[in-house]
Amino acid sequence: MNLKLKIWRQKDATRKGKMVDYNIADVSPDMSFLEMLDVLNNQLIEKGEDPVAFDHDCREGICGMCSLHINGEAHGPDRGVTTCQLHMRKFKDGDTIYIEPFRAKAFPVIKDLVVDRSSFDRIQHAGGFVSVNTSGNTQDANAIPINKDNADKAFDAATCIGCGACVASCKNSSAMLFVSAKVSQYALLPQGQVEGKRRVLNMVKQMDEEGFGNCSNTGACEVECPKGISLENIARMNREYLAASVTEEK
């Protein structure tokens, strides 16, 4: 396939960026999207030009590092996959592909297609954990019976990889789907109950401080989420937040 790429280039956070055109030839339909960018970067390096910066790590849909808005969609046109799992067979010979960074105030551009998602880390630090007594007398977690329905829902919530596609897809740049997955993962399990109220209050507070917007109620986040995180988690987080607000001292 021969393709035209329109890629966002931006030297750093302080300078303005712009779309730059590149032509790429002989792209195999079996290449992943990131492999296609690797080929482009090799060509740029051979010509003495600056390669396009983009995030990636595991390249198998697990780590949440890859991002990219491709033709206006977070993680591109396929459903239930991350950018690293997207293949060039989703495109046709002669296509023009627009490649941009995830756009949100709380995800400032570092360079080209790389954005700073450390706001997610700070939300996690605010409550995305359980404290465990390590005195040696701790009860074995496997000895605590957990209702199967709750165990399955907690597992589903825990599959969130923190990629940020939900934020990039929301017209309000809301992080509600991400935060609700993290809250739900613990709220559904006995181990998460002890710090449950503090957790939801602190994580929502941090989310607001980072500059994410309110839930737009459009569900775009759920559609674009590569892990199928359900909107049910947002409803659960809202219930948890309301209950915690009336009973817990902050």
Ligand code: SF4
């Ligand atoms: S909820 Fe989905 S889209 Fe949002 S960070 Fe988690 S995995 Fe990514």
Ligand code: FES
């Ligand atoms: S590079 Fe790890 S999820 Fe895409």
